[in-house]
Amino acid sequence: MNLFDASLTVNLAGISLANPLIAASGCYGYGFDYRRWIDPGDWGAIVVKGTTLRPRTGNPPPRLVETPSGMLNAIGLQNPGIDFFLKSIRPQLPELQCPVLVNIAGETLEEYRQLAAILNSVTEVSGIEVNISCPNVKRGGVSFGGDPALVEELIGLVREVYRLPLIVKLSPDAGNIVSVAEAAWRAGADALSLINTIKGMVIDVQKRRPVLGNITGGLSGPAIRPVAVRAVWEVSAAVSIPVIGMGGIMQADDALEFILAGACAVAIGTANFINPAVAREISQGLRQYLCDHGFSHYRELIGAARP
Amino acid sequence: MLPDHNLIPHLIHQCTLIEINKVAENWYRLKLQAPAAAAYAEPGQFVHLRAGSASDPLLRRPFSIHNADSRANEIWLLIRVAGKVTSALAGLSPGGIINILGPLGTGFPVPDDEGSALLVAGGIGLAPLYFLTLRRQAAALPTELLLGGLTGNALPDDSFFFRDGVHPLIATNDGSRGYRGTAADLLEMRLQSGIRPTRIFACGPVSMLARVVELGRNCGLPVYVSLESFLACAVGACLGCAFPFKTDDHIEYRRVCRDGPVFSGEEACFELV
Ligand SMILES: Cc1cc2nc3c(=O)[nH]c(=O)nc-3n(C[C@H](O)[C@H](O)[C@H](O)COP(=O)(O)OP(=O)(O)OC[C@H]3O[C@@H](n4cnc5c(N)ncnc54)[C@H](O)[C@@H]3O)c2cc1C
Ligand SMILES: Cc1cc2nc3c(=O)[nH]c(=O)nc-3n(C[C@H](O)[C@H](O)[C@H](O)COP(=O)(O)O)c2cc1C
Numbered sequence: 001m002n003l004f005d006a007s008l009t010v011n012l013a014g015i016s017l018a019n020p021l022i023a024a025s026g027c028y029g030y031g032f033d034y035r036r037w038i039d040p041g042d043w044g045a046i047v048v049k050g051t052t053l054r055p056r057t058g059n060p061p062p063r064l065v066e067t068p069s070g071m072l073n074a075i076g077l078q079n080p081g082i083d084f085f086l087k088s089i090r091p092q093l094p095e096l097q098c099p100v101l102v103n104i105a106g107e108t109l110e111e112y113r114q115l116a117a118i119l120n121s122v123t124e125v126s127g128i129e130v131n132i133s134c135p136n137v138k139r140g141g142v143s144f145g146g147d148p149a150l151v152e153e154l155i156g157l158v159r160e161v162y163r164l165p166l167i168v169k170l171s172p173d174a175g176n177i178v179s180v181a182e183a184a185w186r187a188g189a190d191a192l193s194l195i196n197t198i199k200g201m202v203i204d205v206q207k208r209r210p211v212l213g214n215i216t217g218g219l220s221g222p223a224i225r226p227v228a229v230r231a232v233w234e235v236s237a238a239v240s241i242p243v244i245g246m247g248g249i250m251q252a253d254d255a256l257e258f259i260l261a262g263a264c265a266v267a268i269g270t271a272n273f274i275n276p277a278v279a280r281e282i283s284q285g286l287r288q289y290l291c292d293h294g295f296s297h298y299r300e301l302i303g304a305a306r307p
Numbered sequence: 308m309l310p311d312h313n314l315i316p317h318l319i320h321q322c323t324l325i326e327i328n329k330v331a332e333n334w335y336r337l338k339l340q341a342p343a344a345a346a347y348a349e350p351g352q353f354v355h356l357r358a359g360s361a362s363d364p365l366l367r368r369p370f371s372i373h374n375a376d377s378r379a380n381e382i383w384l385l386i387r388v389a390g391k392v393t394s395a396l397a398g399l400s401p402g403g404i405i406n407i408l409g410p411l412g413t414g415f416p417v418p419d420d421e422g423s424a425l426l427v428a429g430g431i432g433l434a435p436l437y438f439l440t441l442r443r444q445a446a447a448l449p450t451e452l453l454l455g456g457l458t459g460n461a462l463p464d465d466s467f468f469f470r471d472g473v474h475p476l477i478a479t480n481d482g483s484r485g486y487r488g489t490a491a492d493l494l495e496m497r498l499q500s501g502i503r504p505t506r507i508f509a510c511g512p513v514s515m516l517a518r519v520v521e522l523g524r525n526c527g528l529p530v531y532v533s534l535e536s537f538l539a540c541a542v543g544a545c546l547g548c549a550f551p552f553k554t555d556d557h558i559e560y561r562r563v564c565r566d567g568p569v570f571s572g573e574e575a576c577f578e579l580v
Contacts, residue, residue, distance in 0.1 A: 029544035033565075036542075037319060037408075049546075058560055061580055064537040064547040069362040071539060075546050078560060222362045250362065273540040274357065274367060276408065277319060 017044030024269030070223030133171030236262025252285025351414025422505025429511020455490030
C-alpha cells in the first residue's frame, strides 16, 4: 500500500476534517502565529483561544512554570472578547483553509448562552467548544464543569440557541468525568473534548512563595497523558458521541494511544511550543503506521485497544 | 522518505555548534552554524532553542542573538549558566547539535537618523547589546556601551571586547574592575557629565531597568528595554510571557516574545513583576 492511500479523513460531528489532528485551544492563538512553520491546512481543524463576552486582561505574571515533563499555565483566559473576534479575526479566518472552532467561556449560564447565540450566525466558524473546565478563572470554568446537573442545564441552554456542531470540553478535575460527560451528552452535545489541564502548583523554595502569580495553574504536556488516556477510555465507553482526546500528545504513537482508547480525533497543545511542525509530523507518522500495519483508514483503530 | 525538520525552510534549524568558549565565570560563548538565522537576525531578536529530545526539560529556552555573521553563516550566543538547559549547553563540545527556532521577536528599533546612543548592560544583559553595538559601529553611528557586573571575573576580559573593536565603560559592585557601582550608576555619571544621546538602550535585571528608565525620563530621553519572562511558544500564541504595561489608567499585558522582547520602557510596570 502506498503511504498516501492511507486515509486520515474524518467526519467529526458533521464537520469534515482532512485529518484527525486539531490545534488545541489556547495553544494556537487564532491560527495565524505558526504560519511561518506550518501551513494551517495541515491541521484537521483549529480551535481558537478561549473567548469571552467581554475582553479579559488575564492573570498577573508569572503565568508559566515548567514541571517534570510538563508545564503549568495560568493565563486567565486573556482575550480581546467576542466583539473584537467578530470584527477583526472573523474576516481573516477563511485564509486558514481548515475548519475553525471557537472555544467559549462564561462566568454565568447566561454568558455562555449569549456567546453561543452570537456564534450561531457566524458562517466562518464551523462549531463551538464549550469550555466548562478552565482551572484558571475565579468564576465559571471548572466550577461549572464539576456538577453534572449544572452541566446538563448549561449545555441545554446553549443547545437551544446553537444549531452547528457543539463540543463540550471536560476536565478530569470534575471528580467523576464520566457523569459529567453523560450529562453533556443528554443535553445535546455533538462531541466531547478531553482533557483540559489539571490544576496544580509549584512553590519556589528560595522565595518560599508559589511561583505563579495566580498561585495555581493548569498542568499540560506528557505528564498528564496517562490521565487523559484513561479519561478517554472511560468516557468513550459511556457515550455514543465522538470523543476528541488530548493531553501530552508529542508524536504519532501518543496520538495512536488516544485513538486506540476510543478517540475519534485528537488535539495537540503543548507540543506545538516545542515543535511547531508537530501536526505535519504526526499525520505522516499516522500514515506510516497504517501502512506498516496494513490498515487503510485510521477509523479501523478507534477503540481497538478494547478487548 | 518522510521529510524531517531540516527541510522546513528557514525557521526550525538543526545547527552545529562550531565553537564554545568559557568567557567569564559561568559565561559561555557559543558559535553556531545557522545560515538562515545569520542572514535574518536583527539586534534584540532571539532564538528559542532545544538541545536533545527528552521530555524533561520539556520547553525550549530563549537566548538573545549575541552576534550574527551572514558571510560565515554563524550566529553567536552568550550564555550564563542558570539551571538545567544552560548547564547542558555549557557542557557541549564542538560538533554538538542544537535545534533552534528563529530569529524571533521584535528587536531594537532601527535608527532612522544618525543619532547617538548609550547602551546600558547589566551582567548577561550584555548579550543582545553587544550585537547592537557591533551593528551600530559598523554603520558608524556614535555608540557608547556601559557594562556592569558583580565583580571583575564575572565579566569577560578586555580581549573579548577589543578584538571586535568594542571599548565598554565598566563598573563592578565591588570595584574590582572599572568604576565601583552598577551599570545604572555609569549611566547617571554620563548623563551628569552632560552627554545627551538620542536614545538609551538597556538590558539587565528588572531593578536596573526601572532605574535606567527613570534616569532617561528625567533627561527627556527615550529608553528602550529588552525584557525577560518565562516563554513557552515564543511565537505569540500562548500568552504565557505577558509583561504588564500601564496605558491610561489600566494594566495591559503585552507579549515579551512577539511584541518584544524590546519595548519602549516608559509604560513598562517594573513594580508589578
Ligand atoms: C528574550 C530572552 C532572551 C534571553 N537571552 C539570554 C541570553 O542571551 N543569555 C542568557 O544567558 N540568558 C538569556 N535569557 C534567559 C534564559 O532564557 C534563561 O536563563 C534560561 O531559560 C534558563 O534555563 P535553564 O534551563 O538553564 O534554567 P532552569 O533550570 O529552567 O531555571 C533555573 C533558574 O532560573 C530561573 N529562570 C529560568 N528561566 C528564566 C527566565 N526566562 N527569566 C527569569 N528567570 C528564569 C528559574 O526560575 C530558576 O530559578 C533570555 C531570556 C529571554 C526571555
Ligand atoms: C498555555 C495554555 C493555554 C490554554 N488555554 C485554553 C483555553 O483558553 N481554553 C481551553 O479550553 N483550554 C485551554 N488550554 C488547554 C489545552 O487546550 C489542552 O486541553 C491541554 O493543554 C492538554 O493538551 P496538551 O497536553 O497537548 O497541551 C490551554 C493550555 C495551555 C498550555
